[in-house]
Amino acid sequence: MQASIISIGDELLVGQVVNTNASFIANELNKIGIIVKNILAVGDNERDILNSFEKYFLENDIVLVTGGLGPTHDDITKKAVCKFFNVKLYQSSEIKERIKRILSYRNIEWNAAAEEQTFVPENCTIIPNNLGTAAGFLFERNEKYFIVMPGVPYEMQDMMINFVIPFLSSKRKGDMIVHKTLRTTGITEAALSELIGNIETLLINNNQVSSTLAFLPSPAGVNLRITAKSLKNEYAKETLNEIERKIRAKAEYYIYGIESEDLESVVGKLLIERNLKIAVAESCTGGLIADKITNISGSSKYFERGIVAYSNQSKIEILGVKEELIVKYGAVSEEVAKAMAEGIRLISKTDIGISTTGIAGPTGGSVEKPVGLVWIGYSDAGETFALKNNFGNDRLLIKIRAAQAALNLVRLKLTGKKIK
Amino acid sequence: MQASIISIGDELLVGQVVNTNASFIANELNKIGIIVKNILAVGDNERDILNSFEKYFLENDIVLVTGGLGPTHDDITKKAVCKFFNVKLYQSSEIKERIKRILSYRNIEWNAAAEEQTFVPENCTIIPNNLGTAAGFLFERNEKYFIVMPGVPYEMQDMMINFVIPFLSSKRKGDMIVHKTLRTTGITEAALSELIGNIETLLINNNQVSSTLAFLPSPAGVNLRITAKSLKNEYAKETLNEIERKIRAKAEYYIYGIESEDLESVVGKLLIERNLKIAVAESCTGGLIADKITNISGSSKYFERGIVAYSNQSKIEILGVKEELIVKYGAVSEEVAKAMAEGIRLISKTDIGISTTGIAGPTGGSVEKPVGLVWIGYSDAGETFALKNNFGNDRLLIKIRAAQAALNLVRLKLTGKKIK
Numbered sequence: 001m002q003a004s005i006i007s008i009g010d011e012l013l014v015g016q017v018v019n020t021n022a023s024f025i026a027n028e029l030n031k032i033g034i035i036v037k038n039i040l041a042v043g044d045n046e047r048d049i050l051n052s053f054e055k056y057f058l059e060n061d062i063v064l065v066t067g068g069l070g071p072t073h074d075d076i077t078k079k080a081v082c083k084f085f086n087v088k089l090y091q092s093s094e095i096k097e098r099i100k101r102i103l104s105y106r107n108i109e110w111n112a113a114a115e116e117q118t119f120v121p122e123n124c125t126i127i128p129n130n131l132g133t134a135a136g137f138l139f140e141r142n143e144k145y146f147i148v149m150p151g152v153p154y155e156m157q158d159m160m161i162n163f164v165i166p167f168l169s170s171k172r173k174g175d176m177i178v179h180k181t182l183r184t185t186g187i188t189e190a191a192l193s194e195l196i197g198n199i200e201t202l203l204i205n206n207n208q209v210s211s212t213l214a215f216l217p218s219p220a221g222v223n224l225r226i227t228a229k230s231l232k233n234e235y236a237k238e239t240l241n242e243i244e245r246k247i248r249a250k251a252e253y254y255i256y257g258i259e260s261e262d263l264e265s266v267v268g269k270l271l272i273e274r275n276l277k278i279a280v281a282e283s284c285t286g287g288l289i290a291d292k293i294t295n296i297s298g299s300s301k302y303f304e305r306g307i308v309a310y311s312n313q314s315k316i317e318i319l320g321v322k323e324e325l326i327v328k329y330g331a332v333s334e335e336v337a338k339a340m341a342e343g344i345r346l347i348s349k350t351d352i353g354i355s356t357t358g359i360a361g362p363t364g365g366s367v368e369k370p371v372g373l374v375w376i377g378y379s380d381a382g383e384t385f386a387l388k389n390n391f392g393n394d395r396l397l398i399k400i401r402a403a404q405a406a407l408n409l410v411r412l413k414l415t416g417k418k419i420k
Numbered sequence: 421m422q423a424s425i426i427s428i429g430d431e432l433l434v435g436q437v438v439n440t441n442a443s444f445i446a447n448e449l450n451k452i453g454i455i456v457k458n459i460l461a462v463g464d465n466e467r468d469i470l471n472s473f474e475k476y477f478l479e480n481d482i483v484l485v486t487g488g489l490g491p492t493h494d495d496i497t498k499k500a501v502c503k504f505f506n507v508k509l510y511q512s513s514e515i516k517e518r519i520k521r522i523l524s525y526r527n528i529e530w531n532a533a534a535e536e537q538t539f540v541p542e543n544c545t546i547i548p549n550n551l552g553t554a555a556g557f558l559f560e561r562n563e564k565y566f567i568v569m570p571g572v573p574y575e576m577q578d579m580m581i582n583f584v585i586p587f588l589s590s591k592r593k594g595d596m597i598v599h600k601t602l603r604t605t606g607i608t609e610a611a612l613s614e615l616i617g618n619i620e621t622l623l624i625n626n627n628q629v630s631s632t633l634a635f636l637p638s639p640a641g642v643n644l645r646i647t648a649k650s651l652k653n654e655y656a657k658e659t660l661n662e663i664e665r666k667i668r669a670k671a672e673y674y675i676y677g678i679e680s681e682d683l684e685s686v687v688g689k690l691l692i693e694r695n696l697k698i699a700v701a702e703s704c705t706g707g708l709i710a711d712k713i714t715n716i717s718g719s720s721k722y723f724e725r726g727i728v729a730y731s732n733q734s735k736i737e738i739l740g741v742k743e744e745l746i747v748k749y750g751a752v753s754e755e756v757a758k759a760m761a762e763g764i765r766l767i768s769k770t771d772i773g774i775s776t777t778g779i780a781g782p783t784g785g786s787v788e789k790p791v792g793l794v795w796i797g798y799s800d801a802g803e804t805f806a807l808k809n810n811f812g813n814d815r816l817l818i819k820i821r822a823a824q825a826a827l828n829l830v831r832l833k834l835t836g837k838k839i840k
Contacts, residue, residue: 013456015447016636020438022461027435036433037468039461041442048457179434188526190533190553193492214464215492216431217572225436280728286714287707290728294706297782297815299730305738306728308700308710314725314768318738348734362717372525390526394551395717397574 001172003029003062004038006052008077009151012041012067021066021156028160032169033176033229034062044068049080053146057084061144062168067151069134071113081148082121085139089119092126092135099133127163131155138167145171176233180240182247184254185221185263185408192222195251202246208232209239213247219400220263221256253420256411263407264292270414271302271352278410279348280306281319281340283331284358284374288403304348309340319343332357332369337386341377352413353379354406355386360395374402378409387419421592423449423482424458426472428497429571432461432487441486441576448580452589453597453649454482464488469500473566477504481564482588487571489554491533501568502541505559509539512546512555519553547583551575558587565591596653600660602667604674605641605683605828612642615671622666628652629659633667639820640683641676673840676831683827684712690834691722691772698830699768700726701739701760703751704778704794708823724768729760739763752777752789757806761797772833773799774826775806780815794822798829807839 005025011017022039029036037060042048049068056063068077082089096118103114117133120126127136127149134150136159147164149156184192193215196202203211209230216223224247228239248255257266271278280289290306293299307318312331315321321339329335337357345353358374365371371393377386387409391401412419425445431437442459449456457480462468469488477483488497502509516538523534537553540546547556547567552575559566567584569576604612613635616622623631629650636643644667648659668675677686691698700709710726713719727738732751735741741759749755757777765773778794785791791813797806807829811821832839 012443012459013446014450015443015445015456016634018438018440018443019459023432023435023438025435026433030434036435037463039432039439039459041459043457177434179436181436188528190491190531191528193533194531199493212430212494214430214494215490216437217490219574225431227430227434282707282710285711286719287702287710287726287728290702290707290730291705291711291819294728294730294780295816295819297780299706304731305734306707306726306730307738308707308714308726308728310714310720310726311724317767318725318727347737360714360717370525392522392526392551394574396715397551399711399715 001061001168001174002035002037003064004040004056004060005036006056006063006065007039007041007151008044008049008065008067009041010043010074013043021151021153024153024157025064025066025160028165029168030177030179032165032172033174034168034172035177044074044076046076046080046083049077050084053080053084057144057146063146064164065146065148066156069136069148069150071116071133077148078119078121081137085121085123085141085146087122087124090122091118092120095120095126095135098128102133127159129155130158130162136163175229175231176236177227177229178233178236178240180226180244181259182224182226182244182255183221183257183261184224184251185256185404187222187251187254189215189217189222192224192251192254196247197250202243204228204239204242209235211239211243213243219397220404253417256408263404263411265296267407267410267414268293268296268299268302270411272298274414276352276414277302277304277348277350278352278354279304279344279350280406281344281353281355281377282306282308283310283315283340283356284360285356285399285403285406286310286360288399289354289356289406292403292407304350307344315340318347320347330369332359332373332375334375334386334388337375337377338379338384341379341386342384345379351380352410353377354410356402356406358389358391358398358402360398361393362395372398374398374405376402376406376409378413380413421481421588421594422455422457423484424460424476424480425456426476426483426485427459427461427571428464428469428485428487429461430463430494433463441571441573444573444577445484445486445580448585449588451597451599452585453592453595454588464494464496466496466500466503469497470504473500473504477564477566483566484584485566485568486576489556489568489570491536491553497568498539498541501557505541505543505561505566507542507544510542511538512540515540515546515555518548522553547579549575550578550582556583595649595651596656597647597649598653598656598660600646600664601679602644602646602664602675603641603677603681603683604644604671605676605824607642607671607674609635609637609642612644612671612674616667617670622663624648624659624662629655631659631663633663639817640824673837676828682712682715683824683831685716687827687830687834688713688716688719688722690831692718694834696772696834697722697724697768697770698772698774699724699764699770700826701764701773701775701797702726702728703730703735703760703776704780705776705819705823705826706730706780708819709774709776709826712823712827724770727764735760738767740767750789752779752793752795754795754806754808757795757797758799758804761799761806762804765799771800772830773797774830776822776826778809778811778818778822780818781813782815792818794818794825796822796826796829798833800833
């Protein structure tokens with residue numbers, strides 16, 4: 001079964017609102033194996049709305065519409081739906097009772113807007129709105145389904161979970177689709193693609209199952225999304241697992257997590273499992289590593305302190321970096337990165353210390369030490385070392401990449417991986 | 421002029437990625453008066469892509485396409501574009517040189533994926549990619565414009581700002597639409613709306629000019645976007661200025677900047693103008709204030725150091741907070757916030773010290789000290805004080821709001837405003 005989503009509202013077309021509704025709906029449909037063919041955003045304009053209804057209901061088994069069901073003058077979806085299906089509105093006493101209850105609960109008097117919301121189209125199933133006044137509608141025509149929901153995200157989500165998904169699950173035929181995302185860092189999209197090799201030999205496509213692999217890059221790393229499709233759910237899941245196994249055989253080193261797991265969360269779990277504490281000394285990342293670590297609830301268990309040692313003086317005074325090192329090698333150097341990592345570990349009495357010192361730019365670079373050069377230091381009771389990196393020429397991206405690389409270095413050490 | 425946006429990628433249709441690219445593009449087009457008619461998401465499927473190109477380039481003056489320009493097998497946009505315009509690919513030596521520079525800069529060897537990216541369509545203008553390897557393309561046909569950009573958000577945004585918007589601005593006809601955004605913080609949308617009063621008396625609408633005001637809330641504050649439309653540019657601009665004057669007369673206290681100016685950038689300029697230095701001592705914000713300050717290029721001129729004093733021990737050892745204070749009042753208290761702010765100022769020998777200590781949750785709250793309670797401390801040579809805040813119950817939002825409030829406190833002090 002194939003669906004398309006139509007999101008109605010001028011606010012989407014002026015860029016004021018990001019269309020999170022469509023992603024939510026697509027994600028829910030996808031889970032039950034319904035393929036979303038298109039997502040369309042269209043303005044509060046009757047002709048455009050009717051044109052989109054016509055095109056998409058012709059091309060799809062299911063059309064899901066959100067938005068424009070409110071009581072104000074720019075909410076014209078209900079009228080358009082009536083025109084499209086050639087039906088009239090009638091006043092539903094059941095809905096009137098429900099809205100009365102909602103208003104009295106909120107201490108609001110009956111008003112014209114509420115009255116307007118009691119009128120619903122004939123010849124359709126009413127989808128109850130548990131959280132607001134705008135009802136949803138389901139039209140069944142020739143084994144096709146046209147579903148209309150309000151644009152208020154939590155009202156729509158409630159309708160999807162409690163009505164639309166159970167309904168469509170009972171109607172759906174055909175393939176189950178499942179996904180898994182593997183999150184990598186420390187490798188570019190191109191290098192990862194080369195490492196993994198010929199995609200066709202990795203994927204499994206036969207008369208039982210089909211599969212695909214997508215590369216999704218971001219400043220913090222490349223996500224790999226595996227998709228498998230089969231009539232049987234267990235075939236689809238086995239296929240996912242098999243492809244994951246093949247990818248891990250080649251790229252395990254770079255995979256830090258699955259689905260929406262962040263690196264800072266993975267590192268946090270590793271530290272808790274091993275009962276270790278960490279502290280950070282940041283120069284060019286300017287607090288971003290500490291910020292990421294402390295985004296994780298419960299990080300106070302393993303994060304002791306962070307020092308943003310921006311000035312040389314602070315590196316010397318707090319971290320105990322020897323002034324001679326800075327004079328001889330410069331603040332951005334292997335020696336200073338090591339001294340910072342060791343210094344923060346010693347003063348905080350933690351098991352691990354990490355550090356960054358680099359040139360975030362746009363100024364301050366030289367031929368020898370260009371913008372983007374970042375030394376990342378690591379220190380534990382057994383060893384202290386620093387790695388040289390170059391993270392490009394954009395200040396904010398340099399910070400993001402350096403913070404991610406520092407956290408990844410901790411992950412690699414904690415999981416006993418060789419540092420490349 | 422009317423535009424439509426086509427976003428390509430299966431990840432959009434399975435709900436894995438929210439289409440923030442389309443909102444960004446729509447918002448930028450809207451600022452220069454280009455109306456967005458439709459936003460369409462379509463999968464990595466050549467026939468669907470070509471069908472959408474045909475329909476939307478027929479119906480619009482401008483089509484903007486993003487996604488599918490990477491070097492992997494599921495990136496098929498470039499091929500589809502060539503088919504659509506009936507042009508061939510050629511290898512651009514200029515792009516080859518650029519990609520070589522990028523790779524060598526990042527210490528990556530030349531590879532098949534890089535080679536692939538050197539091929540671009542004939543008979544179009546190449547849009548340079550300052551941040552990645554995938555070039556963009558601009559096709560001009562019969563005074564219509566077809567623009568193709570990568571889907572990586574920061575690469576696309578860079579192309580939009582530096583190439584596409586200046587280009588389209590030079591081509592557009594009809595009413596001039598101008599915008600101005602006033603950025604506020606420290607006040608809710610509802611309170612700001614009440615403070616500003618009746619919008620209709622604020623706006624100017626006559627036969628020469630029309631205007632609107634939008635409230636755009638975000639965790640860091642509410643932006644007010646004024647829009648004015650007129651055939652004459654000077655009328656539109658005068659209208660903007662007049663409305664801005666009226667808003668400032670009522671809400672000046674809360675306005676820290678205009679357009680895309682961040683609070684950390686405003687505070688940075690104030691510190692440079694006054695030749696002052698600052699240092700921060702963070703507990704619950706976990707490095708976010710230092711991170712924001714150091715996002716600004718040149719911040720090393722005024723930012724001396726930051727301490728993320730997550731453990732009590734670090735508050736005592738580094739900031740010189742007396743242990744008795746923590747025992748008596750607790751780490752989250754007015755007394756400790758003051759001691760942290762004064763401590764960081766004294767050890768760093770800066771003019772200003774700021775601090776945060778609070779309960780970011782989700783655990784650790786009590787009836788007396790609930791999740792969301794944050795004390796923000798301020799210290800300069802003349803005074804040391806702390807302000808109590810409650811920033812809700814979401815860990816990340818608490819961090820964002822507390823960091824913003826701390827920076828805003830510095831702004832208010834530096835501009836001689838009364839602290840409310």
